[in-house]
Amino acid sequence: MASVLLTGHGGPEKLEYRTDVPVPQPQADEVLIQVEAAGVNNTDINTRLGWYSKAVTTDTETASTNGGQDTAGEDASWSGIPLTFPRIQGGDVYGRIVAVGEGVSAQRINDQVIVRNLMRHYVNYRPYECWTYGSECDGGFAQFAVAPSNESYSVHSPLSAPELGAISIAYSTAEGMLYRAGVGAERVVITGASGGVGLAAVQLAKLRGAHVTAICSQEKADPVIKAGADRVIDRRADLSAELDTKSIDVAVDVVGGGGVNKLLAALRRGGRYAIAGAIAGPIAEIDLRTVYLNDLSLFGCTFQEDEVFENVIRYVNNGEVKPLVSKTYPLSDIRTAQQDFISKKYPGKLVLIPPTLGSDA
Known part of the structure; x- marks a missing residue:
């Protein structure tokens, strides 16, 4: 089959497009999926770069420019276990079941499916443990x-x-943050709002009745407003001037970096801050007095309760969400797709399309 093999941590040269990779066989309790679409995500790029290693202190774009961490150790993966190479990445998968393993009903064949990207099956559903699809095992x-x-x-x-290939990671990440922070009909600020996770968070917060203030570049404000944002703040603006002190109930952050302290200052007493990404950099200086004197709650959001992904699938099947896909690429153009993603060239999602059967393209 055609696939992309990640051969090690580092730059895009570590992505090798091949057409002679054996088709995997489903084991007990598994299914074989013919992939129709697979979204591009920070998760895959950060894993390739070795960005999760504590040795990296820069934002994703800078890490990419520097060529990644070709000597990254065991802390360069989500799980803390060193990756084995070659690895087929791809945490966003939509496709059709074409075969089943032992213990799975043949009635599942031809099911159209989305795969949960933070998988709990392989860790026996232990709390706060998961395998990331395309990291601890081959993906899409x-x-x-x-x-x-x-x-x-x-x-x-x-x-x-x-x-549908743009749903799994963006919407489960956004839903996981809103779920963990208990977002309801209240005042919410969302950073990185023009990206895949950010746009998903805007839509899902509006489903909860929230008043949404979105932060993104002014050039990408239109799709954010169409997603339901009540107000858009240019990401280059001074947040201290744009957000009144103690005016926000919940901050939903996928950017991190130098803006964290100002987000915390905007939270009301008893407010909540949820973070699930740090594209602007993993290191942030905060005033701890802001946190404890205002009884703030900070939520790091990776692990997801089962209800989170079940909610996402319900939204999809009920027609309550619609991702913005700005561009699709053939799987063989993965390097270009990832570079476009890193440069934030387009709002929303970028999606890879594998070749159809009988084609090497």
């Missing part, structure tokens, strides 16, 4: 992928294949 940057049957969720939606 290929014509075929295997996944646990119980983490391959049936979808019945008029959304296109690229749109």
Whole structure:
């Protein structure tokens, strides 16, 4: 089959497009999925770069420019276990089940499915443990992928294949943050709002009845407003001037970096701050007095309760969400797609399309 092999930590040269990779076989409790679309995400790029290593202190774009960490150690993965290479990445997968392993009903064949990207099957559903699809096991940057049957969720939606291939990571990350912070009909500020996770967070916060202030570049404000944002602040603006002190109930942050302290200052007493990314850099200086004197709650959001992904699939099947896919690329153009993603050239999601059967393209 055609697939992209990650051969080590480092720059885009570590991504090798091949057409002679064996098709994986589903083991007990697994299914074989013919991949129709696979989204591009920070997770895959950061893993390739070795960005999760504590040795890295820069933002993703700078780390990419520097060529990544070709000597990254065991802390360069989500789990703390060193990656084994070659690895097929790809945490966003939409496709059709074409074969099943032992213990899985043959009635699942032809099911259209989205795979949960933070998988709990392989860790026996222990709290705060998961395998990241495309990191601890092979993922969806290929014509075929295997996944646990119980983490391959049936979808019945008029959304296109690229749109469905843009759901898993962005919407589960956003839903996980809102779920963990208990967001309701209140005042919410969302950073990185023009990206895949940010746009998903805007849509999902509005489903909860929230008043949403979105932070993004002014050039990308239109899709953020269309997603439901009540107000847009240019990301280059001074947040201290734009957000009154103690005016926000919840901050939903995927940017991190130098803006964290100002977000915390904007939270009301008893406010909540949820973070699930740090594209502007993993190191932030905060005033701890702001945190404890105002009884703030800070939530680091990676692990997701089962209800989170179940909610996402329900939103999809009920027609309540619609991702913005700005561009699709053939799987063979993964290097270009990832570079476009890193440069933030487009709002929303970028999606890879594997070749159809019988094609090497």
